[in-house]
Amino acid sequence: MLMIENLEVKGISAQGLCLQAGDCVSLTAASGMGKSLFLKALADLLPNQGRLVLDGCERNDMAAPDWRRQITFVGAKPAWWEDRVVDHFNDLDWLRDILPLFDLDEKLIDAPVARLSTGESQRLALIRALEDVTEGRVRYLLLDEPTAALDQAHQIMVEEVLSSYLKAGLVAVLFVSHDERQVDRFAKRQWQIYNRRVSEVRS
Amino acid sequence: MIEIGYMELALGSLLLLVHGAVTLIYKAGSPFSLLIAGVRMAVQLSLMAYVLRFLFAADMPLWTLLAVLVMVAFAGYEVVARQTRPMEGWWGYGIATGSICMAAGIVTVFSLFVQLKPDPWYDARYTIPLLGMVLGNTMTGISIGLSTLANALKQNSDAIEARLALGHTRTQACQAVIRQSLHTGLIGIVNSMSAAGLVFIPGMMTGQLMAGADPIEAAKYQALIMFLIAGGTAIGTVSAVILGVYRLTDERHRLRLERLSIKM
Numbered sequence: 001m002l003m004i005e006n007l008e009v010k011g012i013s014a015q016g017l018c019l020q021a022g023d024c025v026s027l028t029a030a031s032g033m034g035k036s037l038f039l040k041a042l043a044d045l046l047p048n049q050g051r052l053v054l055d056g057c058e059r060n061d062m063a064a065p066d067w068r069r070q071i072t073f074v075g076a077k078p079a080w081w082e083d084r085v086v087d088h089f090n091d092l093d094w095l096r097d098i099l100p101l102f103d104l105d106e107k108l109i110d111a112p113v114a115r116l117s118t119g120e121s122q123r124l125a126l127i128r129a130l131e132d133v134t135e136g137r138v139r140y141l142l143l144d145e146p147t148a149a150l151d152q153a154h155q156i157m158v159e160e161v162l163s164s165y166l167k168a169g170l171v172a173v174l175f176v177s178h179d180e181r182q183v184d185r186f187a188k189r190q191w192q193i194y195n196r197r198v199s200e201v202r203s
Numbered sequence: 204m205i206e207i208g209y210m211e212l213a214l215g216s217l218l219l220l221v222h223g224a225v226t227l228i229y230k231a232g233s234p235f236s237l238l239i240a241g242v243r244m245a246v247q248l249s250l251m252a253y254v255l256r257f258l259f260a261a262d263m264p265l266w267t268l269l270a271v272l273v274m275v276a277f278a279g280y281e282v283v284a285r286q287t288r289p290m291e292g293w294w295g296y297g298i299a300t301g302s303i304c305m306a307a308g309i310v311t312v313f314s315l316f317v318q319l320k321p322d323p324w325y326d327a328r329y330t331i332p333l334l335g336m337v338l339g340n341t342m343t344g345i346s347i348g349l350s351t352l353a354n355a356l357k358q359n360s361d362a363i364e365a366r367l368a369l370g371h372t373r374t375q376a377c378q379a380v381i382r383q384s385l386h387t388g389l390i391g392i393v394n395s396m397s398a399a400g401l402v403f404i405p406g407m408m409t410g411q412l413m414a415g416a417d418p419i420e421a422a423k424y425q426a427l428i429m430f431l432i433a434g435g436t437a438i439g440t441v442s443a444v445i446l447g448v449y450r451l452t453d454e455r456h457r458l459r460l461e462r463l464s465i466k467m
Binding site for chain 2: 043044045046047063064065066067068069072073074075077078079080081125128129
């Protein structure tokens with residue numbers, strides 16, 4: 001379980017929130033209210049203050065790379081550092097199996113990243129964050145508008161893959177979305193940023 | 204040796220005026236940049252000449268040390284002055300001067316004690332020109348290395364953050380940028396070593412030849428100096444780039460580009 005006892009980043013604060021395996025939580029707020037900032041702060045990618053506890057272990061007692069292998073942020077703009085898609089993955093068999101679930105062609109594996117469409121790039125970035133998800137080590141996915149570049153059919157496809165991971169208790173998802181229908185459809189709980197505070201929306 | 208008069212010197216500078224005129228006519232940037240640099244160079248060299256004349260005559264190690272310190276300080280200042288995005292505060296100077304000191308120090312002391320062995324070892328006639336040559340090249344390498352680092356980090360910040368987000372360490376995430384910065388920082392010295400003797404005769408050898416030295420002796424001297432310069436540049440650039448990466452990231456493996464200032 002990930003406990004946000006308190007967190008403060010550039011004037012935005014959160015207190016007493018938690019995420020656990022199988023949770024699917026949406027984060028909504030008007031543009032420019034700091035949704036991405038908050039996700040990045042959770043992943044410790046930005047200077048921030050506060051106390052976060054992961055399965056009884058405090059964040060500051062963990063090396064940052066270890067923390068981020070469990071609390072993994074996927075940005076709204078997918079970015080690549082090698083020339084070809086294949087060089088960003090370790091387990092190619094797994095990749096070959098998972099691509100069809102996202103309606104992606106196997107040929108993409110050898111494609112140069114410069115040739116990817118926005119939608120392909122976005123789905124592959126999400127797949128990259130799912131690699132080596134294993135039993136016993138929950139991955140907390142912090143997804144910044146993960147399906148912004150996709151049509152509704154493909155949005156639902158992505159949600160279904162994530163749902164199967166959620167049901168298996170392998171991941172927890174906190175996602176930013178501007179699409180109310182997606183929030184209604186996919187999120188089990190809702191967080192919002194209002195008056196620079198992150199809080200749970202009671203239904 | 205043929206002596207040059209001041210008139211001949213002034214005539215030589217006419218070429219810079221031609222460049223200034225062409226730039227002015229075609230509005231291709233500032234017509235004064237080359238001129239200003241030229242005037243600066245002439246003034247600095249003549250000052251240096253008087254200082255050297257004094258140092259050679261005085262034969263006082265403390266004065267030599269003072270000259271060394273001034274040269275190192277200026278080298279550190281020049282590195283930062285040439286950056287489009289220097290590091291904020293004193294860090295830019297600190298990293299540049301520290302790396303320069305280490306690289307030039309190691310190389311100069313090594314050559315004074317192992318290869319050249321002047322007597323006394325701190326003889327200004329050897330220390331100052333040697334240090335000057337090593338400093339000049341090391342400074343250029345560091346300056347280019349740090350500029351490349353800052354620009355490449357900024358340009359690739361999305362990819363670096365994506366790697367950090369996946370749990371890569373800061374050295375893994377910055378690997379490509381480090382490689383690029385070192386390569387660019389060292390390309391000048393690699394090129395000049397590759398072309399030396401084929402395309403051009405390096406400055407020091409030219410000087411010795413014109414002063415009447417035997418070509419073989421001049422070539423030996425030049426090769427030694429090239430080794431020292433390359434060693435100094437490599438040590439300095441590697442150190443500055445690594446320190447730069449550590450300064451522009453933090454112990455929580457975060458990218459900290461706000462530690463770069465934007466110079467107008």
